Amino acid sequence: MQLPPAIRARLAEGPGAAEPLPVERDPAAGKAPFRFAARRVRFPREHEFFEDGDVQRHLYLQDVLTQVAEAPERPRVSEFPCQVAGCQQVFHVLEAYEHHYHTQHANVCSVCKRAFPSSHLLDSHLLEWHDTLFLTLAERQDMYQCLVGGCKEKFRTSRDRKDHMVACHLYPVDFRFDKPKKSKGPSTPEVLAPMSAEALGEHSQQLEGDAMEVCSTGHVTPPPAPEEESCTPPGLPGRRAYSHRVPATICFGQGASRGFRSIKKRGKHH
Amino acid sequence: MRGGRATALPAGAGVSGLLYPPALRKARRDQQLVSKRLLRADPPKEAGKVVSILGEAEIQQFLRLAQRGTEEKEREKALASLRQGLQHSETQQAFIRLETSMRTLVGLLTSNQALLQLEAARCLHELSHSDQPVVAEACLPATSYLLTYLSSHSSDFTELCLYTLGNLIVASEGVRRQLLPQGIVPALAACIQSPHVAVQEALGYALSQLLQAKEAPEKIIPAILASTLPQHLLQLLQPGPKLNPGVAVEFAWCLHYIICSQVNNALLITLGALSTLGPLLLDLAGAVERTEDAGLELLACPVLRCLSNLLTEAAVEAVGGQIQLGDERVVAALFILLKFFLQKQPSLLPEGLWLLNNLTANSPSFCTSLLSLDLIEPLLQLLAVSNVVSVLVLTVLCNVAEKGPAYCQQLWPGPLLPSVLAMLAASDTEVVGQSLELLQLLFLYQPEAAQAFLQQSGLEVLDRHKEEAQLQDRVFALRETALHG
Numbered sequence: 096m097q098l099p100p101a102i103r104a105r106l107a108e109g110p111g112a113a114e115p116l117p118v119e120r121d122p123a124a125g126k127a128p129f130r131f132a133a134r135r136v137r138f139p140r141e142h143e144f145f146e147d148g149d150v151q152r153h154l155y156l157q158d159v160l161t162q163v164a165e166a167p168e169r170p171r172v173s174e175f176p177c178q179v180a181g182c183q184q185v186f187h188v189l190e191a192y193e194h195h196y197h198t199q200h201a202n203v204c205s206v207c208k209r210a211f212p213s214s215h216l217l218d219s220h221l222l223e224w225h226d227t228l229f230l231t232l233a234e235r236q237d238m239y240q241c242l243v244g245g246c247k248e249k250f251r252t253s254r255d256r257k258d259h260m261v262a263c264h265l266y267p268v269d270f271r272f273d274k275p276k277k278s279k280g281p282s283t284p285e286v287l288a289p290m291s292a293e294a295l296g297e298h299s300q301q302l303e304g305d306a307m308e309v310c311s312t313g314h315v316t317p318p319p320a321p322e323e324e325s326c327t328p329p330g331l332p333g334r335r336a337y338s339h340r341v342p343a344t345i346c347f348g349q350g351a352s353r354g355f356r357s358i359k360k361r362g363k364h365h
Numbered sequence: 366m367r368g369g370r371a372t373a374l375p376a377g378a379g380v381s382g383l384l385y386p387p388a389l390r391k392a393r394r395d396q397q398l399v400s401k402r403l404l405r406a407d408p409p410k411e412a413g414k415v416v417s418i419l420g421e422a423e424i425q426q427f428l429r430l431a432q433r434g435t436e437e438k439e440r441e442k443a444l445a446s447l448r449q450g451l452q453h454s455e456t457q458q459a460f461i462r463l464e465t466s467m468r469t470l471v472g473l474l475t476s477n478q479a480l481l482q483l484e485a486a487r488c489l490h491e492l493s494h495s496d497q498p499v500v501a502e503a504c505l506p507a508t509s510y511l512l513t514y515l516s517s518h519s520s521d522f523t524e525l526c527l528y529t530l531g532n533l534i535v536a537s538e539g540v541r542r543q544l545l546p547q548g549i550v551p552a553l554a555a556c557i558q559s560p561h562v563a564v565q566e567a568l569g570y571a572l573s574q575l576l577q578a579k580e581a582p583e584k585i586i587p588a589i590l591a592s593t594l595p596q597h598l599l600q601l602l603q604p605g606p607k608l609n610p611g612v613a614v615e616f617a618w619c620l621h622y623i624i625c626s627q628v629n630n631a632l633l634i635t636l637g638a639l640s641t642l643g644p645l646l647l648d649l650a651g652a653v654e655r656t657e658d659a660g661l662e663l664l665a666c667p668v669l670r671c672l673s674n675l676l677t678e679a680a681v682e683a684v685g686g687q688i689q690l691g692d693e694r695v696v697a698a699l700f701i702l703l704k705f706f707l708q709k710q711p712s713l714l715p716e717g718l719w720l721l722n723n724l725t726a727n728s729p730s731f732c733t734s735l736l737s738l739d740l741i742e743p744l745l746q747l748l749a750v751s752n753v754v755s756v757l758v759l760t761v762l763c764n765v766a767e768k769g770p771a772y773c774q775q776l777w778p779g780p781l782l783p784s785v786l787a788m789l790a791a792s793d794t795e796v797v798g799q800s801l802e803l804l805q806l807l808f809l810y811q812p813e814a815a816q817a818f819l820q821q822s823g824l825e826v827l828d829r830h831k832e833e834a835q836l837q838d839r840v841f842a843l844r845e846t847a848l849h850g
Binding site: 096099106113114115118119121124128130131133138139142146150154156190191192193197199210212213214215246263264267271 | 389390393475477479480482483506509510513514516517518519520521522543546547548550551552554555570582592614618622625626627647650651654660662663666667670673674676677692693694697698700701703704707710712713715716719722723725726727728729730731732733734736737738739740742743746747763764767768769770771772775799801802803805806809810838839841842
């Protein structure tokens with residue numbers, strides 16, 4: 096297919112439209128038995144016209160498999176420790192370290208040292224657990240916001256919120272999104288733990304707290320053997336009242352540093 | 366051109382005559398094409414090893430070790446072994462038969478040990494790749510967590526969660542029924558703002574799977590259109606140096622699925638879809654010209670579809686869309702792409718010509734551009750690539766000819782008449798029929814062409830079809846016109 100040389104040039108030039116030639120139709124045009132009528136055509140979703148292109152798209156997605164199956168460059172280096180003060184984790188692979196940093200140190204509550212999967216959840220936690228104004232208001236109005244993005248519902252108690260998330264958003268009853276840190280302190284370690292929470296334990300212990308608290312505690316897995324703590328420790332309802340007597344300004348342990356910059360290179364399929 | 370059935374082509378051939386395996390075609394027709402993406406990140410030393418199927422006892426053992434092992438490395442290794450075993454569907458079946466296996470895995474997914482968490486996520490990803498809906502449904506307890514982790518700052522992890530979700534979405538309607546109330550649309554709308562290219566591409570994939578669900582037009586697309594996703598989607602399709610091809614491909618397909626479902630295309634037009642797609646088309650043609658053609662057709666296809674379908678919306682006129690798109694560089698770009706398709710991917714010629722039809726049908730300006738840019742002859746060169754392509758080319762020529770004498774004067778004399786005569790000699794009814802339509806217009810507005818037709822033995826060719834039921838009337842009428850004016 097030969098294109099006129101001017102085409103390439105035309106593409107490189109600025110926008111513009113041709114001055115249209117005059118249109119002058121004869122009523123005999125397209126008259127029976129002829130039937131032509133100029134019209135735009137639309138094709139709906141499942142139209143056969145799309146078959147070829149759809150099959151190509153499918154093959155492309157399948158093909159990506161062979162591209163990404165090539166092991167990405169994950170250089171193994173000699174063991175190095177996490178940069179965050181007090182954290183004793185060591186790593187061989189940069190990706191794992193990055194993941195560790197982002198999930199354990201990036202969204203950490205400076206008060207109780209809990210790590211959260213996102214800044215949104217950390218913010219909710221700070222509000223609900225360490226903000227005395229919030230707690231004061233909560234005595235009189237619905238303050239517990241549904242945790243599902245886009246849902247504007249608010250509730251009087253975190254329990255009500257949980258019930259809503261289970262009933263309306265089909266969340267599991269035991270939804271929790273982090274494991275608590277190991278604690279050597281007394282039964283309410285969350286506010287009194289003097290040790291650095293960055294030391295990660297091998298076994299996560301049960302700490303009190305409701306499901307879907309924005310300070311999630313407790314196991315998701317059921318205790319299969321006696322050595323595990325039970326899922327519902329005593330004193331549960333009382334804890335919340337206890338915890339907010341500690342003024343939010345008192346900070347236990349070190350704060351999490353947030354200055355990390357990723358230095359890894361991505362060796363993926365582009 | 367009718368948006369109808371393609372005419373007689375060899376069995377197994379597609380719209381353009383390209384032969385794909387019959388099973389794939391059938392799957393497409395039965396709407397069962399299931400595309401899944403698998404990220405396998407095995408370190409090189411594992412690549413050569415044969416991975417064996419795991420039985421229930423072994424799975425339990427690995428899970429127990431992962432959960433309660435004393436040494437961190439031991440726990441990771443156990444989970445990695447499980448992950449490898451899960452490459453086999455037999456292992457997957459055994460896994461889902463065990464009552465507490467998923468609960469345990471989800472527990473590990475929420476572990477504060479980074480490597481355990483990653484391995485658990487990879488195990489889920491393997492499971493998500495299963496062909497069996499029952500395996501996908503066994504992963505339901507994990508979905509709320511996968512969604513929560515979409516807002517994680519760990520881009521590797523988010524990417525993995527997205528591909529896993531994308532696979533689960535396509536595997537089972539039950540999964541989708543749960544994901545929507547769990548907030549997948551807001552989660553994606555937040556996640557799409559990630560600056561990481563790999564996350565964007567993974568999100569595009571997951572979203573494209575969601576949009577292809579059969580219940581999407583009623584249950585999913587309205588929610589998506591109500592969110593901020595469309596704006597972000599269009600932003601990620603903006604041409605320029607920051608456009609990432611892998612990302613653009615995914616989001617162009619997303620846009621196509623939204624548009625061809627015809628839920629609310631007017632909204633997309635007001636959000637600026639045309640002013641994104643038009644320049645993107647120009648960009649694509651530019652890339653072809655610079656012979657950066659690696660995989661460009663993968664992006665060109667959905668872009669062409671989006672533009673073509675959007676042009677049929679009444680809203681286009683309202684925002685002066687035709688004027689926006691009236692830039693004749695679009696025509697130049699389209700022909701550069703048509704030439705590219707002819708060389709690399711002929712099955713996409715009909716899609717390109719579909720856009721050309723929609724551009725020229727109601728536009729004297731675009732028809733004039735075709736003439737002034739000397740594109741009639743290149744267009745004629747596409748005749749006889751296939752029946753479908755021929756019909757489309759003839760239709761575009763009719764679009765030009767029907768605008769009257771000023772246009773037909775540019776069509777004849779020239780190479781058009783001999784080419785159309787050749788098409789008249791074809792056996793395909795639709796090709797011949799469209800040739801007759803074109804000739805009628807040509808003879809009407811440029812009577813001298815009829816004389817040339819007669820001199821080139823046109824009548825003989827015409828008469829070959831006088832017995833054909835679908836063509837008879839037109840054959841006779843044209844004959845009369847040619848002989849008696």
